[in-house]
Amino acid sequence: xxxxxxxxxxxxxxxxxxxxxxxxxxxxxxxxxxxxxxxxxxxxxxxxxxxxxxxxxxxxxxxxxxxxxxxxxxxxxxxxxxxxxxxxxxxxxxxxxxxxxxxxxxxxxxxxxxxxxxxxxxxxxxxxxxxxxxxxxxxxxxxxxxxxxxxxxxxxxxxxxxxxxxxxxxxxxxxxxxxxxxxxxxxxxxxxxxxxxxxxxxxxxxxxxxxxxx
Amino acid sequence: xxxxxxxxxxxxxxxxxxxxxxxxxxxxxxxxxxxxxxxxxxxxxxxxxxxxxxxxxxxxxxxxxxxxxxxxxxxxxxxxxxxxxxxxxxxxxxxxxxxxxxxxxxxxxxxxxxxxxxxxxxxxxxxxxxxxxxxxxxxxxxxxxxxxxxxxxxxxxxxxxxxxxxxxxxxxxxxxxxxxxxxxxxxxxxxxxxxxxxxxxxxxxxxxxxxxxx
Amino acid sequence: xxxxxxxxxxxxxxxxxxxxxxxxxxxxxxxxxxxxxxxxxxxxxxxxxxxxxxxxxxxxxxxxxxxxxxxxxxxxxxxxxxxxxxxxxxxxxxxxxxxxxxxxxxxxxxxxxxxxxxxxxxxxxxxxxxxxxxxxxxxxxxxxxxxxxxxxxxxxxxxxxxxxxxxxxxxxxxxxxxxxxxxxxxxxxxxxxxxxxxxxxxxxxxxxxxxxxx
Amino acid sequence: xxxxxxxxxxxxxxxxxxxxxxxxxxxxxxxxxxxxxxxxxxxxxxxxxxxxxxxxxxxxxxxxxxxxxxxxxxxxxxxxxxxxxxxxxxxxxxxxxxxxxxxxxxxxxxxxxxxxxxxxxxxxxxxxxxxxxxxxxxxxxxxxxxxxxxxxxxxxxxxxxxxxxxxxxxxxxxxxxxxxxxxxxxxxxxxxxxxxxxxxxxxxxxxxxxxxxx
Numbered sequence: 001x002x003x004x005x006x007x008x009x010x011x012x013x014x015x016x017x018x019x020x021x022x023x024x025x026x027x028x029x030x031x032x033x034x035x036x037x038x039x040x041x042x043x044x045x046x047x048x049x050x051x052x053x054x055x056x057x058x059x060x061x062x063x064x065x066x067x068x069x070x071x072x073x074x075x076x077x078x079x080x081x082x083x084x085x086x087x088x089x090x091x092x093x094x095x096x097x098x099x100x101x102x103x104x105x106x107x108x109x110x111x112x113x114x115x116x117x118x119x120x121x122x123x124x125x126x127x128x129x130x131x132x133x134x135x136x137x138x139x140x141x142x143x144x145x146x147x148x149x150x151x152x153x154x155x156x157x158x159x160x161x162x163x164x165x166x167x168x169x170x171x172x173x174x175x176x177x178x179x180x181x182x183x184x185x186x187x188x189x190x191x192x193x194x195x196x197x198x199x200x201x202x203x204x205x206x207x208x209x210x211x212x213x214x
Numbered sequence: 215x216x217x218x219x220x221x222x223x224x225x226x227x228x229x230x231x232x233x234x235x236x237x238x239x240x241x242x243x244x245x246x247x248x249x250x251x252x253x254x255x256x257x258x259x260x261x262x263x264x265x266x267x268x269x270x271x272x273x274x275x276x277x278x279x280x281x282x283x284x285x286x287x288x289x290x291x292x293x294x295x296x297x298x299x300x301x302x303x304x305x306x307x308x309x310x311x312x313x314x315x316x317x318x319x320x321x322x323x324x325x326x327x328x329x330x331x332x333x334x335x336x337x338x339x340x341x342x343x344x345x346x347x348x349x350x351x352x353x354x355x356x357x358x359x360x361x362x363x364x365x366x367x368x369x370x371x372x373x374x375x376x377x378x379x380x381x382x383x384x385x386x387x388x389x390x391x392x393x394x395x396x397x398x399x400x401x402x403x404x405x406x407x408x409x410x411x412x413x414x415x416x417x418x419x420x421x422x423x424x425x426x427x428x
Numbered sequence: 429x430x431x432x433x434x435x436x437x438x439x440x441x442x443x444x445x446x447x448x449x450x451x452x453x454x455x456x457x458x459x460x461x462x463x464x465x466x467x468x469x470x471x472x473x474x475x476x477x478x479x480x481x482x483x484x485x486x487x488x489x490x491x492x493x494x495x496x497x498x499x500x501x502x503x504x505x506x507x508x509x510x511x512x513x514x515x516x517x518x519x520x521x522x523x524x525x526x527x528x529x530x531x532x533x534x535x536x537x538x539x540x541x542x543x544x545x546x547x548x549x550x551x552x553x554x555x556x557x558x559x560x561x562x563x564x565x566x567x568x569x570x571x572x573x574x575x576x577x578x579x580x581x582x583x584x585x586x587x588x589x590x591x592x593x594x595x596x597x598x599x600x601x602x603x604x605x606x607x608x609x610x611x612x613x614x615x616x617x618x619x620x621x622x623x624x625x626x627x628x629x630x631x632x633x634x635x636x637x638x639x640x641x642x
Numbered sequence: 643x644x645x646x647x648x649x650x651x652x653x654x655x656x657x658x659x660x661x662x663x664x665x666x667x668x669x670x671x672x673x674x675x676x677x678x679x680x681x682x683x684x685x686x687x688x689x690x691x692x693x694x695x696x697x698x699x700x701x702x703x704x705x706x707x708x709x710x711x712x713x714x715x716x717x718x719x720x721x722x723x724x725x726x727x728x729x730x731x732x733x734x735x736x737x738x739x740x741x742x743x744x745x746x747x748x749x750x751x752x753x754x755x756x757x758x759x760x761x762x763x764x765x766x767x768x769x770x771x772x773x774x775x776x777x778x779x780x781x782x783x784x785x786x787x788x789x790x791x792x793x794x795x796x797x798x799x800x801x802x803x804x805x806x807x808x809x810x811x812x813x814x815x816x817x818x819x820x821x822x823x824x825x826x827x828x829x830x831x832x833x834x835x836x837x838x839x840x841x842x843x844x845x846x847x848x849x850x851x852x853x854x855x856x
Contacts, residue, residue, distance in 0.1 A: 572706030
């Protein structure tokens with residue numbers, strides 16, 4: 001393997017799906033929120049993205065089965081919206097920014113083919129003391145305002161690091177719209193509370209009722 | 215030299231050889247086990263793999279002869295099984311995961327050409343206190359169970375790092391079968407005991423009697 | 429995105445513009461001096477240079493709008509000279525020198541197309557105690573002497589690190605002329621004084637009167 | 643600049659020149675020995691090799707003139723032997739081994755074109771206490787023995803790191819002959835004594851009388 005490759009599974013047709021990404025990161029907020037959305041929407045495997053820029057190990061399951069590090073894509077048609085959800089158990093090495101740009105571009109190619117025109121990246125925002133807050137940054141001032149009116153706080157004059165920020169920045173360069181939702185977290189441990197807050201905010205903002213016990 | 219290259223030596227025809235890899239790593243278990251198998255089976259040089267991703271030094275022998283870092287392949291026909299054995303005195307830099315993926319792919323290309331359909335990678339598993347244990351991870355649940363029945367413990371919910379894990383993960387992506395055997399080791403020094411345990415388990419599992427004094 | 433790309437804005441025709449670069453670095457002297465020149469000359473956006481070698485984050489503005497890290501070019505016709513000014517909020521990773529060479533080459537391609545034949549790079553020179561001094565290094569002994577006569581001290585037997593030095597070295601290889609002006613700074617904090625000294629020296633050396641309150 | 647490039651100067655025809663390399667390194671022994679050979683033989687500039695893998699700074703001379711990091715080649719016809727001598731003020735980054743392999747290959751391409759069939763790389767060998775000793779490693783046992791008979795000690799079971807070792811290892815892969823001479827040094831400071839010992843040994847071994855005061 002000398003470049004990223006994508007393995008697709010057969011799946012349902014999606015109508016203008018919203019793309020939602022949640023990867024491991026600060027307080028693991030993004031990954032937890034994406035996991036909750038997958039449970040909520042009954043998401044099904046859609047594709048796997050492998051890359052020689054991921055770490056050189058294999059993960060071993062409880063049954064002793066190994067698999068390479070990868071990004072995982074799921075499709076989830078719901079009543080209100082169709083989703084393409086992306087998660088994974090790793091990001092490219094901190095040092096290899098070129099690889100990170102390439103993988104995000106690969107991701108955008110794929111989700112554009114799937115018809116996604118709107119992106120939501122999920123992550124954690126470091127705060128000193130615990131509080132229930134969701135921050136938003138966006139590809140345009142109008143979008144940031146929209147989500148502020150729905151209850152998020154503008155994440156101003158900061159940086160959004162890793163795939164959470166980069167994917168959005170690259171999407172903007174392609175003329176796509178999107179937002180980044182960051183759950184306030186002290187980041188000391190995997191922060192289920194912040195993950196849930198981000199998930200709940202997203203659902204509410206998109207007009208979904210959360211009925212199922214999660 | 216700007217990419218890996220392989221130098222082959224003439225050697226015997228091999229029948230469905232089993233591929234066994236043991237490189238330097240945790241407690242040096244893998245390399246020691248591979249060395250014991252080479253001694254046991256009277257292995258002969260088969261090929262050398264050079265790469266610009268290996269460290270920039272030369273090793274000097276006792277006679278003052280220098281050679282570049284490399285992976286070494288040996289062929290070993292035995293009564294029960296034919297083997298292709300791989301060892302070496304280095305791995306690519308920890309930082310250069312892309313190179314590591316490329317070298318493992320190069321290795322798989324070569325051993326597939328040699329007819330290997332089954333892989334065994336050997337390494338060490340970190341434990342806090344010394345114990346005689348061999349762990350197994352595999353490309354399928356069935357294989358993991360097979361070797362569990364032969365006395366290994368399933369290596370569950372863990373990671374297998376470096377070439378020991380990566381080669382197996384990449385082999386699985388090609389549809390090849392294989393296992394990884396990890397000898398329990400505290401890793402404080404080169405662990406001959408763990409290396410011998412791994413070697414002995416492998417031989418027994420493959421139906422070989424260990425007759426020679428090793 | 430797998431290589432640098434440049435987005436140009438429409439702008440005025442420039443006559444033999446002088447290229448001035450000031451990036452973040454030691455004491456932030458270069459960036460501060462470039463900022464002062466931009467204010468002084470009423471510079472307008474000319475181009476943006478993006479690259480997969482820049483860090484993997486997005487910067488978020490006070491309005492919540494995100495953008496990728498980038499080099500920014502501005503054009504500034506003044507009475508005496510036309511300028512192309514380059515600044516940014518980052519440099520490629522310290523480790524990735526190949527990327528740094530590539531981005532400087534990209535920059536030189538662009539400014540040569542814009543008609544720049546003379547380069548001025550701005551930065552900070554580490555000194556132990558605060559003093560008001562501007563140092564000069566150049567692509568030729570004659571140029572170094574010219575600016576010494578205008579009040580700078582030859583920066584002899586040293587190294588100029590990062591884009592401040594590299595861009596000049598690469599420009600020299602292309603047969604372009606240029607100088608590097610370094611403001612003495614202890615570097616403990618963003619050094620506005622050193623930045624102003626460098627800006628003032630440059631303006632005086634080029635025959636500009638500084639009238640505006642800066 | 644996105645790959646190494648070589649700038650050649652006109653120079654004399656050389657007859658089967660011996661290639662001698664001395665770069666900065668342990669105790670700076672190699673560079674000092676190469677410098678002494680250049681003085682001894684009245685060497686003239688032959689070529690300069692630039693590379694985007696060299697560090698991203700410029701060196702500034704005492705006159706304030708900057709130049710990029712580079713390898714420098716000199717030609718030196720002497721009564722007994724013709725030499726191509728290589729030195730420089732840097733090596734590629736420790737991390738970028740691929741670049742190091744590429745630059746050594748570039749170097750070998752060039753010196754083979756110049757007719758060099760025999761290589762001598764010069765460096766320092768770390769010892770705990772000062773002693774006057776020159777060690778040798780070679781591309782063959784015969785060569786190692788030859789130079790042992792001339793007074794060097796076989797450098798057995800060790801590693802020769804950096805360009806000193808790598809160039810020899812890569813030369814061997816091309817079927818070229820060569821040796822590496824290492825001057826014993828504690829490495830605490832630039833070791834002129836060890837550099838002189840290596841230079842003197844090389845001259846004697848090649849049958850040169852050292853007449854000039856050095």
